[in-house]
Amino acid sequence: MKFCLALFYALSLLSLPVMAENLRYNRVDLSSEAESEVANDLMTASLSSEYDDASPTILAGQINITLNMALKEASTFIGVKASSGNQTTNPVYGKNNRKIEEWRGHAEIRLESRDFNAMGELIARLQEQMQLHDIQFAPSVETRQQVENILIPQAIDAFRKRANTISTAMGGKGYKIVHMSINLGGRYPSSRPLAAPVTRSEEAIPAPQSAGGESTMSVQVSGTIEVTP
Numbered sequence: 001m002k003f004c005l006a007l008f009y010a011l012s013l014l015s016l017p018v019m020a021e022n023l024r025y026n027r028v029d030l031s032s033e034a035e036s037e038v039a040n041d042l043m044t045a046s047l048s049s050e051y052d053d054a055s056p057t058i059l060a061g062q063i064n065i066t067l068n069m070a071l072k073e074a075s076t077f078i079g080v081k082a083s084s085g086n087q088t089t090n091p092v093y094g095k096n097n098r099k100i101e102e103w104r105g106h107a108e109i110r111l112e113s114r115d116f117n118a119m120g121e122l123i124a125r126l127q128e129q130m131q132l133h134d135i136q137f138a139p140s141v142e143t144r145q146q147v148e149n150i151l152i153p154q155a156i157d158a159f160r161k162r163a164n165t166i167s168t169a170m171g172g173k174g175y176k177i178v179h180m181s182i183n184l185g186g187r188y189p190s191s192r193p194l195a196a197p198v199t200r201s202e203e204a205i206p207a208p209q210s211a212g213g214e215s216t217m218s219v220q221v222s223g224t225i226e227v228t229p
Helices: 003-023 054-076 116-126 140-167
Strands: 029-040 044-054 081-093 100-113 133-137 175-185 214-228
Touching: 029 054, 029 140, 029 175, 044 054, 044 081, 044 116, 054 081, 054 100, 054 116, 081 116, 100 116, 140 214
Parallel strands: none
Antiparallel strands: 029 214, 044 100, 044 133, 081 100, 175 214
């Protein structure tokens, strides 16, 4: 019995440093943020076509002809990236029965470029056979990375300054960072109106003159510090 008590006492002493390490005092959660207005230098657009036909085979052919035409036209514009989007074929039933009366097909093409003038010219040409679905503007990947590399040090510096302020206010000698996380974000416009179009000719569809505007990019740093007594 005495041996068991002695063993228990010894194990208790050994566990005290571990328990002490798990105890943390004067911990404070805080966050900081840095943001910047960035010009939207990337324009994306999507155009679509819809066809109806009693024959799904003929319908598929019409869709393929339109998509091939659009992709071929886009390939002549250097700096514009084009890709096929959603493509669907659905039956259309009669109002008073379940009989299929015809088939409806929908196809999209997506465009992306940093050359707004080229995009406007291409969109105008494609609109002769397709409908413009939407246009969006945002910073390109390269621009976002460049701005983030500037904002991250600024946000971390703001975090450290705030940590020093908290430490001083609490009468501490300093602090150490227990945990820190960096979150990237921003506010990007979903779409922007086009400026007044410029007509190339009386018969041609006007080419839209686009203004990309700006987005707000931000970096938030959040974490926990432990103030040194």
